[in-house]
Amino acid sequence: MSKVLLEAKDLKKSFSTAAGSLDVLRSINLTVNEGESVSIRGLSGSGKTTLLQLLGGLEAPDAGEVLIDLKSQGLVSPHLHLGHGVGFVFQNFQLMPELNTLENVMLAAKILGTPDAEFKARTLIESVGLGSRLNHYPSQLSGGECQRVAIARALINDPTIVLADEPTGNLDEATGQQIINLLLGIVAKKQMALILVTHSREFAERTQRQLLLTKGVLSPG
Amino acid sequence: MLWFLQIALRQLFQPGKRFPAFAIVSILGVALGVAALLVVQTVMNGFGEEHRLRIRESFGDCVVLTRTTITNPAELVKKLRKDDEVLNAAAFTEGPALSRHGQFSGVAFVRGIDLTVKEQPARPYIAAGSFDDLDDGRVILGYGLAKTLRVNIGDKIELWSPAMAELAEKGQAPLPAELEVCGIVRTGFTEVDDRAAIIPIRRFRELWAMGSQAHGITLRFKNPNDAPAIAARLNVGSPEMHFVPWQEIKKNFLEAIRFEKTMLFFLMFIITLVASFSIGSTLFSAVIRRTREVGVLVSMGARRWQIVALFGIQGLMIGLLGTLLGFALTGSILAARENILTIINKIFGDGDMVANVYQFSKVPLHYDSSDFIVAAGFTLLVTTLAGLVPAIWAASRKPSEAMRHV
Numbered sequence: 001m002s003k004v005l006l007e008a009k010d011l012k013k014s015f016s017t018a019a020g021s022l023d024v025l026r027s028i029n030l031t032v033n034e035g036e037s038v039s040i041r042g043l044s045g046s047g048k049t050t051l052l053q054l055l056g057g058l059e060a061p062d063a064g065e066v067l068i069d070l071k072s073q074g075l076v077s078p079h080l081h082l083g084h085g086v087g088f089v090f091q092n093f094q095l096m097p098e099l100n101t102l103e104n105v106m107l108a109a110k111i112l113g114t115p116d117a118e119f120k121a122r123t124l125i126e127s128v129g130l131g132s133r134l135n136h137y138p139s140q141l142s143g144g145e146c147q148r149v150a151i152a153r154a155l156i157n158d159p160t161i162v163l164a165d166e167p168t169g170n171l172d173e174a175t176g177q178q179i180i181n182l183l184l185g186i187v188a189k190k191q192m193a194l195i196l197v198t199h200s201r202e203f204a205e206r207t208q209r210q211l212l213l214t215k216g217v218l219s220p221g
Numbered sequence: 222m223l224w225f226l227q228i229a230l231r232q233l234f235q236p237g238k239r240f241p242a243f244a245i246v247s248i249l250g251v252a253l254g255v256a257a258l259l260v261v262q263t264v265m266n267g268f269g270e271e272h273r274l275r276i277r278e279s280f281g282d283c284v285v286l287t288r289t290t291i292t293n294p295a296e297l298v299k300k301l302r303k304d305d306e307v308l309n310a311a312a313f314t315e316g317p318a319l320s321r322h323g324q325f326s327g328v329a330f331v332r333g334i335d336l337t338v339k340e341q342p343a344r345p346y347i348a349a350g351s352f353d354d355l356d357d358g359r360v361i362l363g364y365g366l367a368k369t370l371r372v373n374i375g376d377k378i379e380l381w382s383p384a385m386a387e388l389a390e391k392g393q394a395p396l397p398a399e400l401e402v403c404g405i406v407r408t409g410f411t412e413v414d415d416r417a418a419i420i421p422i423r424r425f426r427e428l429w430a431m432g433s434q435a436h437g438i439t440l441r442f443k444n445p446n447d448a449p450a451i452a453a454r455l456n457v458g459s460p461e462m463h464f465v466p467w468q469e470i471k472k473n474f475l476e477a478i479r480f481e482k483t484m485l486f487f488l489m490f491i492i493t494l495v496a497s498f499s500i501g502s503t504l505f506s507a508v509i510r511r512t513r514e515v516g517v518l519v520s521m522g523a524r525r526w527q528i529v530a531l532f533g534i535q536g537l538m539i540g541l542l543g544t545l546l547g548f549a550l551t552g553s554i555l556a557a558r559e560n561i562l563t564i565i566n567k568i569f570g571d572g573d574m575v576a577n578v579y580q581f582s583k584v585p586l587h588y589d590s591s592d593f594i595v596a597a598g599f600t601l602l603v604t605t606l607a608g609l610v611p612a613i614w615a616a617s618r619k620p621s622e623a624m625r626h627v
């Protein structure tokens with residue numbers, strides 16, 4: 001029986017708009033074990049990005065709580081520890097345009113003061129297959145290459161869980177396939193947990209557990 | 222290197238771009254503001270210094286006056302000369318007289334000076350003739366008075382003193398003193414130039430029938446800037462005497478110069494403010510453009526103060542480089558000031574204003590380090606604030622919303 005890594009209890013989130021309150025997440029309950037990969041599908045606007053932001057601590061829920069086991073020191077609320085334990089991968093890469101590949105990956109380590117940043121970054125960039133693109137800036141890389149840099153960046157602080165929000169959304173099918181292979185491969189090798197938000201049933205089925213977000217609630221899908 | 226410092230530098234001077242337009246334009250804006258401020262201040266200082274020197278050289282570093290005449294000036298002069306801070310002391314006499322040359326006449330303010338003392342007030346401003354030719358039969362006139370009397374070097378004028386009027390009252394027929402003009406002085410102070418007539422003190426005493434008395438003593442100090450303190454010290458124990466330092470002699474004039482300088486500082490500082498506002502707005506739009514990046518940085522664990530520093534540093538850098546460039550620009554503009562003035566005179570055809578109005582040979586300069594410190598301080602403060610305001614705004618955004626920014 002593996003250990004629970006992330007636990008979300010009865011999360012609620014609504015946005016107030018001109019047309020009134022929009023209840024995006026009504027009651028989210030989710031547990032992810034160490035090293036487990038989970039996929040979440042749902043219609044556009046169903047609240048997948050919002051959910052990942054709550055899980056990663058970028059946004060506070062209106063009600064409920066998110067608990068992440070950080071470095072096995074007990075369950076701690078994540079938004080006090082942004083960047084620690086959680087690695088983000090975004091649909092549109094979100095690299096710093098002024099930094100080259102190596103610097104972009106090192107940045108995440110530098111922000112948290114992780115030692116051996118350069119060595120770790122070089123190793124990770126090598127393992128995502130960009131060893132020959134160390135000094136390229138994002139504008140000089142293809143979309144697929146940018147996403148590989150973003151994956152390396154998400155992994156450099158040895159997170160216990162990776163939150164990936166449509167990492168293939170901006171890529172063609174073949175490149176998307178490569179990225180999913182890479183992501184699942186590394187996560188499995190490093191025994192990290194993964195929550196993968198995707199529109200693709202095919203990609204979703206490659207994770208250990210598939211969930212569907214509909215009407216603000218998660219259900220097996 | 223600190224990561225936010227690295228990104229700040231990269232955002233200012235983007236790699237791969239040969240011409241970092243935003244940075245260069247902002248830095249130039251600040252530099253021009255700083256240079257405008259410092260050029261004006263330095264030239265104002267130059268004029269101020271020149272005027273101060275002119276005051277001292279026209280009136281002396283300090284004038285000693287008493288309520289009545291000084292009955293034993295020789296003794297007092299000797300005593301004052303013994304003081305460590307006094308370079309020289311000389312008795313003088315002064316009084317109005319009627320001067321005449323043919324059908325032209327004017328009121329002369331006659332001054333009797335001690336010929337044994339070389340450094341006399343107004344001496345450096347001799348415009349024609351020579352101070353050294355002065356003797357009992359000669360006179361040095363102010364430029365304006367010489368013009369009124371229509372005289373030139375070598376012409377003779379008559380001088381009627383009040384003592385002569387007294388003689389006439391007693392029924393005697395006095396004869397005027399006949400003096401040859403041997404020099405003309407032009408100090409730039411109309412109260413001197415329009416009235417001055419300088420003769421030897423011996424002759425003055427004779428014409429005014431005043432024995433060995435004097436009206437006052439002029440002093441030269443080793444350190445003229447300390448004149449008020451020295452004057453106050455010398456005054457101790459002699460309440461019947463009045464030591465007037467040069468700063469007091471032309472107090473209103475000096476205050477006007479200082480006031481002008483302060484006013485110009487504020488006017489010129491507005492230029493720097495305008496430059497800083499344009500930095501503020503460019504930096505603001507740069508921050509907004511980078512809203513998503515701010516969200517990403519926060520999602521990676523960046524602290525608020527680091528985000529503030531990231532953008533604040535850019536304002537500070539622009540201010541710092543702009544200030545340094547402004548210093549260099551100030552130096553080059555001022556070094557080329559004569560050429561610039563020649564061009565201006567050519568364009569406007571005004572002739573040499575500096576020589577005509579101020580009787581200075583060049584545009585005077587006086588670098589004052591405190592001007593540079595104040596200019597740098599104010600500029601850095603304003604440019605840093607201009608960067609900090611958008612920086613704080615950026616850092617206060619929620620990362621989730623920042624990342625949704627398009």
Ligand SMILES: Nc1ncnc2c1ncn2[C@@H]1O[C@H](COP(=O)(O)OP(=O)(O)OP(=O)(O)O)[C@@H](O)[C@H]1O
Pocket residue numbers: 015016017022024042043044045046047048049050051622
């Ligand atoms: N800050 C906000 N203010 C108001 N409404 C918001 C805000 N953020 C998100 N929403 C709304 O919440 C809903 C869910 O948004 P979210 O981005 O989580 O959807 P999503 O499932 O990720 O969609 P997609 O698949 O298109 O990325 C949307 O209807 C959106 O309009």
Ligand SMILES: [Mg+2]
Pocket residue numbers: 048049050165
């Ligand atoms: Mg989304």
